[in-house]
Amino acid sequence: MTSSLKERLNYDKTFDCVQCGYCLPACPTYETMEKETHSPRGRINLVKMVAEGKASVEDLKEPIEKCLGCMACTTVCPTNVQYGEIFEGAKRVIDEERPRRLVEDFLFQSFFPSSKWMSTLGNATWLYQKSGLQKVSQRFGLTKRAPLQIHEFEAALPSMPTPKKRRRERVDRYVRKRPAVAKIGFFKGCVMDSVFFETNQNTVELLLRSGAEVVFPEAQTCCGALHAHTGKVDQSVELAKRNIEAFEEEGFDYIVNNAGGCGARLVEYAHLFDEGTEWYERAERFVDRVRDISEVLVGLDGLAFEKELSRTVTYQPSCHLRNVQKVTSEPLDLIKRIPGVELRELERPEFCCGSAGVYNIVNYEDAMDILDVKMQDVCGTGAGGVVTSNPGCQLQMKLGVEREGLQMEAVHLVDLLMEADPRPKW
Numbered sequence: 001m002t003s004s005l006k007e008r009l010n011y012d013k014t015f016d017c018v019q020c021g022y023c024l025p026a027c028p029t030y031e032t033m034e035k036e037t038h039s040p041r042g043r044i045n046l047v048k049m050v051a052e053g054k055a056s057v058e059d060l061k062e063p064i065e066k067c068l069g070c071m072a073c074t075t076v077c078p079t080n081v082q083y084g085e086i087f088e089g090a091k092r093v094i095d096e097e098r099p100r101r102l103v104e105d106f107l108f109q110s111f112f113p114s115s116k117w118m119s120t121l122g123n124a125t126w127l128y129q130k131s132g133l134q135k136v137s138q139r140f141g142l143t144k145r146a147p148l149q150i151h152e153f154e155a156a157l158p159s160m161p162t163p164k165k166r167r168r169e170r171v172d173r174y175v176r177k178r179p180a181v182a183k184i185g186f187f188k189g190c191v192m193d194s195v196f197f198e199t200n201q202n203t204v205e206l207l208l209r210s211g212a213e214v215v216f217p218e219a220q221t222c223c224g225a226l227h228a229h230t231g232k233v234d235q236s237v238e239l240a241k242r243n244i245e246a247f248e249e250e251g252f253d254y255i256v257n258n259a260g261g262c263g264a265r266l267v268e269y270a271h272l273f274d275e276g277t278e279w280y281e282r283a284e285r286f287v288d289r290v291r292d293i294s295e296v297l298v299g300l301d302g303l304a305f306e307k308e309l310s311r312t313v314t315y316q317p318s319c320h321l322r323n324v325q326k327v328t329s330e331p332l333d334l335i336k337r338i339p340g341v342e343l344r345e346l347e348r349p350e351f352c353c354g355s356a357g358v359y360n361i362v363n364y365e366d367a368m369d370i371l372d373v374k375m376q377d378v379c380g381t382g383a384g385g386v387v388t389s390n391p392g393c394q395l396q397m398k399l400g401v402e403r404e405g406l407q408m409e410a411v412h413l414v415d416l417l418m419e420a421d422p423r424p425k426w
């Protein structure tokens with residue numbers, strides 16, 4: 001049975017908002033755009049009005065599309081408004097009214113969920129970087145002609161390993177210590193596994209050195225976060241089912257990921273199904289075992305860092321790791337364990353960097369305004385590097401460094417940990 005507009009917009013949930021406005025100072029888009037309609041309270045009111053027929057879906061479009069989905073508002077809301085569900089419902093209704101685009105359908109239905117396409121993306125990026133095409137394109141400004149400021153993002157991409165190296169290093173099961181201290185199912189991610197392959201391999205290495213066994217279930221696919229954030233809720237539910245099934249076969253102690261955005265989607269799988277249904281129960285069992293890499297490394301406590309790095313860093317938390325997965329202290333704890341590293345914390349770590357999935361690509365100017373606020377904070381720490389826990393934040397930080405003309409590195413936490421030569425304690 002087709003659900004009503006009110007149901008699709010999660011109208012009932014909008015009544016939890018008591019209009020107090022406590023969320024306004026926490027909202028990056030309210031701060032940079034200075035409009036009530038671009039605040040959490042304003043967006044909730046608009047959703048309510050559309051559900052009641054007092055405003056059109058068109059009125060909702062811009063305010064919702066300018067929302068980062070960072071969920072900072074949910075961390076300060078005294079009545080626990082489920083903004084994420086209201087936001088996703090609004091995205092879904094907006095998406096339903098848009099004309100279909102073949103390229104978009106291909107990307108979401110076939111490209112992101114396919115390991116083969118992801119591997120092709122990684123290999124094509126390697127070819128582009130190593131063949132000299134990247135240098136030529138940059139030198140003659142060819143990439144500047146590409147839409148959506150793609151040239152800035154491609155310049156910030158990490159250097160790709162060769163296809164041969166990718167094939168050689170990738171096996172489905174890694175074990176170094178018997179008996180292993182934990183059996184881990186690794187959630188490799190879609191873009192993470194193609195473009196950030198080295199970071200994934202470093203994650204596996206950290207887990208192995210901690211004494212764990214690591215398995216890559218073959219049937220896993222994209223987490224569905226990009227689908228959900230663009231309103232393709234039904235597709236994201238299908239992907240969730242495929243992942244739940246893929247990780248059910250073996251008795252994993254943990255399902256580990258290293259990307260805040262993916263992890264936030266994985267921990268929300270149970271919300272996608274009706275309570276009491278079989279899929280809800282299966283999703284709950286899946287969610288119970290989902291962990292960010294930092295939580296598992298701190299929990300296993302199997303590493304001793306040998307190399308002194310002698311540098312100052314600050315930590316930019318992924319909003320989805322912090323606000324949805326509620327992981328805050330573990331990344332800081334790990335950074336503090338590295339000999340020679342001085343951690344200088346941000347004044348406003350909760351403020352989004354403006355990356356937010358594909359937000360910085362589709363809302364470039366707004367994302368850069370938000371990034372500028374973030375970079376003021378980063379610069380204020382006087383640190384020589386930024387550590388992140390999500391690939392999107394890492395790329396955004398690289399753009400921020402470039403925009404400010406700074407000499408500063410932006411690294412993923414696991415890459416920094418590997419640089420410090422972690423040795424097994426066992």
Ligand code: SF4
Nearest residue numbers: 017018020021023077
């Ligand atoms: S803090 Fe919560 S209840 Fe208050 S206005 Fe914001 S969403 Fe509504």
Ligand code: SF4
Nearest residue numbers: 027067068070071073
């Ligand atoms: S999710 Fe972030 S950007 Fe969107 S309303 Fe909440 S605080 Fe503002």
